Each structure stands twice: as C-alpha cells, then as structure tokens.
Amino acid sequence: MNIVGVTSCIAGLAHTPMAAKSLEKEGARLGHQVKMEQQGAMGILNKITAAEVEAADFVLIAADRSIEEEERFAGKTIIRVKIGQCVSHASDVITKCVTAVEARQSK
Amino acid sequence: MLIARDNIFLNQTFKDKKEIFHFLASHAVAQGWAEDVDKIEADLWERENQYSTGFENQIAIPHAKTANVSHAGVIFIRLISPIDWESLDDQPVQIIFGLLVPEAGAKVLHLQIINSLASEIVDDEFREQLFAINDEEELFQYMKSRIAIEEEA
Numbered sequence: 191m192n193i194v195g196v197t198s199c200i201a202g203l204a205h206t207p208m209a210a211k212s213l214e215k216e217g218a219r220l221g222h223q224v225k226m227e228q229q230g231a232m233g234i235l236n237k238i239t240a241a242e243v244e245a246a247d248f249v250l251i252a253a254d255r256s257i258e259e260e261e262r263f264a265g266k267t268i269i270r271v272k273i274g275q276c277v278s279h280a281s282d283v284i285t286k287c288v289t290a291v292e293a294r295q296s297k
Numbered sequence: 298m299l300i301a302r303d304n305i306f307l308n309q310t311f312k313d314k315k316e317i318f319h320f321l322a323s324h325a326v327a328q329g330w331a332e333d334v335d336k337i338e339a340d341l342w343e344r345e346n347q348y349s350t351g352f353e354n355q356i357a358i359p360h361a362k363t364a365n366v367s368h369a370g371v372i373f374i375r376l377i378s379p380i381d382w383e384s385l386d387d388q389p390v391q392i393i394f395g396l397l398v399p400e401a402g403a404k405v406l407h408l409q410i411i412n413s414l415a416s417e418i419v420d421d422e423f424r425e426q427l428f429a430i431n432d433e434e435e436l437f438q439y440m441k442s443r444i445a446i447e448e449e450a
Contacts, residue, residue, distance in 0.1 A: 200347060203396050204358040207412045211419040231362065231398065232408045254348075277419075278353040278386055 191288050193217060193224045194238045195250030196257050197273060202230030205273045209252050210236070212280035220284055226250075229258055238262070248291045250283075252276045267291060299410045300444060302437040303328070305373045313380055318342065318359065321372055321395040330368040330397060337365055337397065351384025354424055358415070360396035369407040370397045371414065373436075375427070392427055394418070406446065413444045 195213065199205035210226035217224030225242060228235040240262070243249070248267040251257060252275075269287045276283050304324070311317050322337035331337050340361035344350070351357040372395040379389035396411055417423045423443055430436040 201344060201360055201362040201398070203360050203362060203398060203411055204350065204394075204415050207415040208352070208358075208419055211416045215419060228412075230412065231403070232405065232412065235412070274348055 191222045191247040191291065192245055193222055193248060193250055193284070193287075194227070194242050194246040195224070196227045196229055196238070196253060197276065198229040198253040198255055198257050199273050200254060202232075205277060206230035209273050209276035209280070212277050213250070213252070213284065216280035217284050220281060220288075222284065222288065224284070226252075229253075234258065247295075248287065250287060252283075267294065299369060299371055299407050300414070300437070300440050302434060304371060305433045305437050305440075307375045307431070307433050307436065309374050309376050310378070311374075311376060311380060314345070314359075314382060317374065317380075317393055317395075318345075320374070321359065321393075321397075324372055325366065325370055325397055328368075328370060330370045331366045333365060337361065337363070340365055341395075349383045351382035351388075351390050352418075353384070353386040353388060355379055355388055355391040356394070356418060356424065356427075357382050357384060357390040357392070358394045358396060358418070360398070362398045362400055364400040366397045366399045369399060369403050369411070371395070371411065372397075373440075410444055410446050413446055414440075417443050 197206045197209040210228045214224045227238045249263045251270045252273040318341045322334045325331045340363040350359045374393040379391040382390035
C-alpha cells in the first residue's frame, strides 16, 4: 500500500524522528511505500506533497499533540495511533492499519 | 561540540532513573549548558511523567526542551547493569541518551544532529555498536561517523 503520515511528539526531539524512521523502515520491509512527515523541533521535515496525499491509500497520524495542516488530509482515510507504539512496534502498527484499510476497501 | 568525548560515559553504575537524572542535570551544569541542577532534573521528570522515554532494545532517551538550558547537549551513558525504566516493553534499560535543548533559540545545526542521532537509533547496526564498543574514544568516533553532519570545533 501507499501510506503517508505525520509524526509529532511533545518536545519534537526523540519520538518524532524515531517513529518516522521506524515506520518507514518497517513499512518498506513489509512491502509498502511509506513517507512520514516529521513535525518536530525544527518545524516540518520531509513534507508530504498534495500529490502524495492524493496517491496515498491512507494517512497515518502518530502524534500526541495537534498537528499542523491537518486539513490537507480531508476526505482521506485517516488512522490515528499513539506515537510511542510506532517506535517500538512499527511493523504491528502498519500491519493492523493495512488490514483495516483493506477490509474497508473490499466492502 | 554536541557529540563529544566528554559527554560519553561507559561502564557506569546507577541504581535508578532518579540517580541518572541527577547525573544528567549535574553534568549539564558542569559543562555550562545550564545553571540549576534541580531545575533540569525537574524538567526531565516533567517530560518523563508524560510517558516513558524508554524504548525497546534497552535504550532510553530522557529529554527536555526547556528555558533552563542555554546550550544544547547530548549525554551518553552505558550501564554495567541494566535498570528498570518503566519502558514501553517493560524491559530494563542499559543505554541512556540524555538530550537537553533550549526552549527557544537552539542552533538549527544542533537540532539537526539530534534528529539524525534519533533516526540512527532505529538502525540495528548502530544500536549493536552502541552496546559493543568498549572504548569511549572509539565510540565517540563511531557516533561522529554515523551522524553525517559536520560541526566546527
């Protein structure tokens, strides 16, 4: 699947990049295309473009605060998860989300 | 420099999180990044109490972004014996990366280095080396080689 998303934690120092990298790494290992935007201490990194939003099967938001520019994702399937889980259990998070989205698409 | 030999401590013995936070805060003051040990300790606890900074793989990243710090710092501690950290996977922690960043006006370069470091920790080989290398100078050189951002001395 084609997945885009945003990570954002309280301080924007550790969980934001770690969750983003874990999700991208585990996503690729599972055969998905994953691009995670980081909203952290440096502002927005690896920003998702409108075309990437358009092409995505779903949007994964791993944040423990409100994110910037969420209106970009209007109309998309959005899944919200805890950011801590994405660092330690990125592959489980992706597998669960993909299964849920597949079930919805096949309806 | 943000990643520095002086801030790497191998073969340490600490009893618990409280002792570690006191050490991180004291070292930050000794290095001139902050002035008040108690305040830095309180800042670390404030973040820690929101949810644990312990990850799987026996690594914890306690951190604070606070007005009580004037200069960003990274402190690496490797313990002889792992301690309890109430981490996400309930595993004890053996490696601690303490991150301290000023509330405002942090150097972009420092933020980039911290971001790059956090990203590397997700890499299996990087983590293995953090546990394996037994010399502080060698570990310092390894970290520097992996954080591909140059900083002037």
